[in-house]
Amino acid sequence: MTKLHDNCNLSDLGNGSEADVVALDGDQDLRTRLAELGFCASARVRVVRRAPLGCPLEVDVDGTRFSVRAEVAQGVRVRRA
Amino acid sequence: MPEPATSPRHVRVALIGNPNVGKTSLFNHLTGLRQKVANYPGVTVERREGRVAGLPGPEIGVLDLPGVNSLVARSPDEKVAADVLLGRQDGVERPDAVVVVVDAARPRRGLFLLGQVLETGLPALVCLNMVDEARREGVAPNAAALSDALGLPVVETVASRKAGVDTLREALADGRFSRPSAHALVELPGVQGLPEPSPERWGRLREVVASAGLADQEAAARHRQASVLLGDTADARRAAQRERSDRIDRVLLSPVLGPLVFILVMGTVFQAVFALADAPIEWIESGFDALGSSVSGALSGGFFEDFLVNGVLAGVGGVVVFLPQILILFLFIGLLEDSGYMTRAAFLVDRPLRAIGLSGRAFIPLLSSFACAIPGIMAARAIEDRRERLITLMVAPLMTCSARLPVYAILIGAFVPEQTVLGFLGVQGLVLLGLYLFGMVIAAFAALVMSRMLERSGVGPGILEMAPYRWPSLKSVGIRLWQRGSMFIRRAGTVILAMSIVVWVLMTFPQTDREPGMDDATYAAHQQANTFAGRLGHIIEPVIEPLGYDWKIGIGLVGSLAAREVFVSTMSVVYAVEQTDDATDEDARVADAMGRARWGSSDRPVYDLATVLSLLVFYAIALQCLSTVAVVYRETGSWLWTAGQFLALTALAWVAAFVTHLVAS
Structure with a gap:
């Protein structure tokens, strides 16, 4: 695997692709909220689809679906599965 | 504000759960209509309290907390829920016990919240709600196993069909709450020596997590615990449920x-x-x-x-x-x-x-x-x-609401030429369309300005759960309809009624004597001009003259504070139009009278195109609707925002109407 693949964020993933959460960026409140919703380290996430204009994203975490705006998704660092 | 003294046998129980788990339906069933709804002081979070109906024993008070996903407070809802459980909410005694309502079809997040609630040390009872749906989907958690693992009683209910509510009521009456077994609490790496579950423990935990940056680990630990509690038996079924929802979403x-x-x-x-x-x-x-x-x-x-x-x-x-x-x-x-x-x-x-x-x-x-x-x-x-x-x-x-249409109709019908452009587009229709678009553009602009000015609270609207589709419960929809309707009547209706009476007084007093030789319509106009509203029309004339309005239009503006459509009937009185039973006919006469209106004793018509356009623009923006003002006050709970909105929209309407009049003249 190249470095490029190891270091991307949730909003870089194409529709249907899976990844594991590596870490969360952003302010404390947002990180806590994301972690509570299940976006914690090593969780498996999948981008299900995007809204017609490309944002927000529908993301699957442990079988629960969330609508996540692109700039929030950018704060979720992932490693492609 | 201290709570009124309660009898020693009085027990207070709080209901907590994620949003949309049927918690409020349960609350309604438990309390019947013996409940009251108010706001917590200083915030617009609903405080719903009631007493359990139909119990012979000690009285049980139930407090329905706002639906929350976490006790780590970021929103006012979460702060109220956490503060009540910790006994820190002004005017609310700390409850004696807590019922944690968990959606049986989607239990993971409920168990996450449960884990946090247990840290606060309140005796608890778990209520698995919507078990029918969860069973149908084959995803219902095993209540007995859950109860064993947690060391807590677990009651199963279907709030939408009132099933299990009696069992829950009995459990409350028997005080069947307990403290969790020690292993129901999560352990964090490197965090030791926390006190027993209590508000102090919760406070210490928050301090440690914040200072050591352990939020991620704590959340992960709670999620792991929820997975252990649920086991993985239902995972395949949950995936099936997801599958059905996905098929719908592939289209929708x-x-x-x-x-x-x-x-x-x-x-x-x-x-x-x-x-x-x-x-x-x-x-x-x-x-x-x-x-x-x-x-x-x-x-x-x-x-x-x-x-x-x-x-x-x-x-x-x-x-x-x-x-x-x-x-x-x-x-x-x-x-x-x-x-x-x-x-x-x-x-x-x-x-x-x-x-x-x-x-x-x-x-x-x-x-x-x-x-x-x-x-x-x-x-x-x-x-x-x-x-x-x-x-x-x-x-x-x-x-553009429907109450503006009568005003638009009479002004456009009477003063905008009935021409077509490009062969098929009527100018009148275009002006009406223009007014709709104008309102939307101003709204977009105002929203943009406000979103730049107001500080973001919490994480903003960034994340929303997309739950699987399910059949709506008619009963819960019905209950909410009833609550919305009665809340509107009770809370906004009284203010609207009071304001209607105030406007009536302004439009009626003081009374003037009839002078000899006046016919009914002339007397009505004469009388109207002398009322408070009529005088207000004169008083505001210097302010509205730059917009192209005379004092008679001023009376119309004051009169339509109650509701915009009142403009037409007010102008009908102002111009001494004879009253008929036929509304369409009266509209035509009012339009006719407006067309004949002149400035003072000159022969300059009041309603030239510039004034008509300026009036249309004014009505498009101004908050000429006291009912709206009343509802905004009820929803914001703040006179500052209510008055600010009224004044800002009126000022904006004035400026826009002024510019319109200037340009069109």
């Missing part, structure tokens, strides 16, 4: 069909609010008219009769007349929310609304404001983000 959220279905659904809702409400509104209006006539018939005239008919009855009618639209809108909103489509709709339109600082959640409130701002503003309750909700409330009255 597809790039092309998705937006089309969205437009179809929203168009139907809007049409329904507009069209289905028409008939009941007419019944209500003619009913109140008939009531007014019979009151007039029974009394011999004079102020008392006028007060009863044109003050009180008209005011009550003015409240009730909003009900059809409110109920129809909330019926659709209830069905859309319950089925799960609402979050999909928000998903689809999030991006376009973001351009003006809002999110997909603001769509329904703004759309329904085209019928009437009152139900629209009430619908804004569904917006979780406070800042966004406030912006929506502030700009909703700029959507």
Whole structure:
């Protein structure tokens, strides 16, 4: 695997692709909220689809679906599965 | 504010759970109608309290906390929920025990919250709600196993069908709460020496987590624990449920069909609010008219009769007349929310609304404001983000509501030429369309400015759960309809009634003597000019003259504070138009009288094109609707925002009308 693949964020993933959460960026409140919703380290996430204009994203975490705006998704660092 | 003294046997129980787990339905079943709804001091978080009905033993008070996903407080809802459980909420005694309501079909997040609640040390009872659906899907957690693992009693209910509520009530009566077994609490790496579960423990835990940056680990530990508690037996079934929902979403959220279905659904809702409400509104209006006539018939005239008919009855009618639209809108909103489509709709339109600082959640409130701002503003309750909700409330009255149409119709019909351009576009229609677009543009602009000015609260509208589709429960939709309707009547209705009476006083007093030789219509006009409203018209004339209005239009502006459509009937009195029974005929006469109106004794017409356009622009922006003001106050709980909105929209209307008049002259 190249470095490029190891270091991307949730909003870089194409529709249907899976990844594991590596870490969360952003302010404390947002990180806590994301972690509570299940976006914690090593969780498996999948981008299900995007809204017609490309944002927000529908993301699957442990079988629960969330609508996540692109700039929030950018704060979720992932490693492609 | 201390709570009133309670008997020693009085027990207080709090209900807590994630949003939309049927917690409020349970609360309604437990308390019947023995409940009261108020706000917590200083915030617009609903405080719902009641007593358990039908129990022989000690009295049990139930407090329905706001639906929350976490006790780590970021939103006012979460802060109230946490503070109540920790005994830190002003005016609320710490409850003796807590019922944690968990959605049996989606238990993971409920167990996450349960884990946090247990840290606070309150004796607890777990209520697995909606077990019927969970069983049908084959995803219901094993209640007995869960109870063993947690060391807590677990009760199964189906709040929408009232099943299990008796068991829950008995459990409350028996005080069947317990403290969790030690291993029900999560352990964090490197965190030791926390006190026993208590407010102190929760406080210490928060300190440690914040200072060591362990939020991620804590959340992960709670999620792991939830997984252990649930086991993985139901995972395959849950995936199947997801699968069905996904098949629906492949159509409803597809790039092309998705937006089309969205437009179809929203168009139907809007049409329904507009069209289905028409008939009941007419019944209500003619009913109140008939009531007014019979009151007039029974009394011999004079102020008392006028007060009863044109003050009180008209005011009550003015409240009730909003009900059809409110109920129809909330019926659709209830069905859309319950089925799960609402979050999909928000998903689809999030991006376009973001351009003006809002999110997909603001769509329904703004759309329904085209019928009437009152139900629209009430619908804004569904917006979780406070800042966004406030912006929506502030700009909703700029959507062209149906009460503006009579004003537009008479002005456009009388003064905008009946020409066509490009062979088929009527100028009158274009002006009307222009007014709709104008309101939307001003709203977008105002929303953008406000979203720049107001500080973001919490994480903003960034994340929304998209739950699987399910069949809406008619009963819970019905209960919510009843609550919305009665809340509107009780909370906004009283203010609207009071304001109608104030406007009636302004339009009626002081009385003037009839001079000899005056016919009825001339006397009415003469009388009107001398009332407080008439004098106000004169007083504000210097302010409205730059807009091209004389004092008679000023009376119309004051009169239509009660409701915009009153403008037409006020102008009818002002111009001494003889009253007829036929409304269309009267409209034509009023338009005719307006056309003949002149400035003072000159022969310069009052209603030239510049003044008409300026008046249209003024009505498009100004908050000429005290009912809206009353509802905004009830929804924001703040006079500052209410008055600020009224003044800002009036000032904006003045400036826009001034510019319009200047340019058009």
